[in-house]
Amino acid sequence: MYITITITIKSTHKETNNSTVILYKNKFIYTYKDRIVFFYMDLCINFANPVECYNNLLNKCAGKFCHVEVTTAIDVSMLRFLLDSQLNDCYAPEQCQTVLNNIQQLQGEIIVAFYILFGDVMSIRILNQNEENTFLQPPTSPIYETLTLTLDEEKIYEVIKWNIRMIGRSYDIPRAVLLLTPFSYPTSDRPEKFFCSQVVMYMLKENNLLEVEDTLDMDHMKPDHVYEWLVQKIDSIKEKDDTENGEQ
16 A cells, blocks of 8 residues: 655655655654554544633523534644644744744643634644643543544544644634524635634534535534534434444
């Protein structure tokens, strides 16, 4: 099996013993050996309850869930590579460069979250179980309810790059406020600004992770709506897989 890897001008690769070695700024990252099976990684979509770090009056008005964001575990060397590869295409290069600088000394696997909070901008944070602030800890119950999509590593790297390109985009306050009303302000193209559930839906659609119906108003979906829609999608996929595997 041949594996093709696309890299930026700052990176190099070479073939050795039927494998591809990636070098990032002359530092070893990974060796991709020929293999029959793909490696899979989890993309976690975390729905926050209005408790702990999310416990405020505004969040309690949102519904069962007050926020949604995505997390995944990734080797920090690969994250640096992906950040660097998107610097010329991302919305906020300076912010991405700051993130890149801040993780230069980290090693091994880390958990990253891509998120946007009310009135803020699209951001990334590193999660650590040893942090006292629950906002900086990996998502666990009862703060979050998590739905997981298992993707092959090539696809999840594409999803991470998509989120990196969104870093720095502003919060869409008008559309977020409209979520509290029956009125919507849909757009035919991807908006320039986002609220949390909106950016998750566009991520799912633009990366072809799940089929998003044309009739679905992604610009008017609360976290509750995304959760209900996603549960139905996941259940439908499981039912189809069970049928194909003869388990029903």
